[in-house]
Amino acid sequence: MTLENVGANKSFGGWHKQYRHRSEALNGSMRFAIFLPPQATGDRPAPVLYWLSGLTCTDENFMQKAGAQRLAAELGIALVAPDTSPRGEDVPDDPDGAYDFGHGAGFYVNATQAPWNRHYRMYDYIVEELPALIEAHFPVTAERAISGHSMGGHGALTIALKNPQRYRSVSAFSPIANPSRCPWGEKALSRYLGEDRDAWREYDSAELMRAAEAAQFLPALVDQGDRDNFLAEQLKPEALTAAAQTSGYPLTLRMQEGYDHSYYFIASFIDDHLRFHAQHLAL
């Protein structure tokens, strides 16, 4: 596998770098960003926090706006931010050019329906291909945590719930918690997976959390702003709370007074998430 370095910036004594590579899972070219803390550029490989971004984002939003690198450098955590979908002229996009489907909106699923199933396999990319690439090419360990925002919060939670053996901890900001029952989710899942709603359950955090058994539990932290414009119609954190109560899942869900859906919200609480993951990554 060839990685092409397409950007590098020294940051907090470590390095923010961008790479492009050919993805098998996505059948095309992908870009991701990695932040290597100063420790990892020496002789101490770092555990990795994977960050999944929301609708319309690329690898850049989190790296530029979250303010995560300061504390990640201090704690010795590497950060990896993939793009949010396959892209390119040969990758089919929403026919109306909408922001909530297609390019920038892969929803972290393996699409089963044509024409989407040729490229839209973000689930396999995040679960298997990207970590294998990261662990082969960078001074990191196989200790992983995962987090994300909005669509990426949905991705982080579903991926961690389905693969608890691969992560030490999971967190999310403003996740789409119950995509089977919200407009964003219904649009994306019906197109990527088809109209059979049984298939959607595998990509619905609330459904997965309700069905989780104790042996699969991971420490889970979710922050949600109570002034988030998407709260009631799209995000539905109450479905997660109910699911955790049913299964006994170790979920901490915090409603944050006055905060919205923006990166100002993420920046305000990213240090809490980094410290939460550091604790479970045994740092």
Place this chain on the structure above:
Amino acid sequence: MTLENVGANKSFGGWHKQYRHRSEALNGSMRFAIFLPPQATGDRPAPVLYWLSGLTCTDENFMQKAGAQRLAAELGIALVAPDTSPRGEDVPDDPDGAYDFGHGAGFYVNATQAPWNRHYRMYDYIVEELPALIEAHFPVTAERAISGHSMGGHGALTIALKNPQRYRSVSAFSPIANPSRCPWGEKALSRYLGEDRDAWREYDSAELMRAAEAAQFLPALVDQGDRDNFLAEQLKPEALTAAAQTSGYPLTLRMQEGYDHSYYFIASFIDDHLRFHAQHLAL
């Protein structure tokens, strides 16, 4: 004066807000952003750090990318970020649409040459109009500090050097330190101020610092990355060092190994600048 609130995000317990208003100095509509720390929304008015951005930026770059709000909230400093030029259909722009003159490139001068002199009066806007507006409408004190990046570092240094009684301290990242002698500066100053280079001296940090007298000295901190692509041709920090040696100006200029011209560099050292200003703002 009417301020129109056009954006608000809770951030680190305080508020990031954007406003639009009619500017007398600029003869048109302007937008700025303010971060009010939690203390200032209570009963403790905050001193203000004015941040001047670089070429192509608006009020948003610093607020989204610098990671300044975390420590500003802790220290109790308000942050104000204006746009970098007048804008709008009636504001003349670079005839070739270049990024380094016209819209987004006001250079913090009062233009004397037509057609630029009708709108391009960023110096008066930053020195007089904006602080008067901020101090009349927000819970802040008249204690001010000023900083900026690149073209904005040039703006911060020249404005502080010309108005030492109005600021407690000044800092800059990667400033255009000697614009009379670099391509960006020669292009902008010759158009805004005319071909007489004597007029340029009033807007050249190195020239002003060389001529400064002890009664006008302010504490000054400058950070410059040594891998900055613009270092040798455009920025010329050695001119500042030489000027400070001549006049005895209390300048601390730090060359930072491996850092470039990006906001990753600014984010890496913004906490140092905030603590530097906090010390002189008597916080």
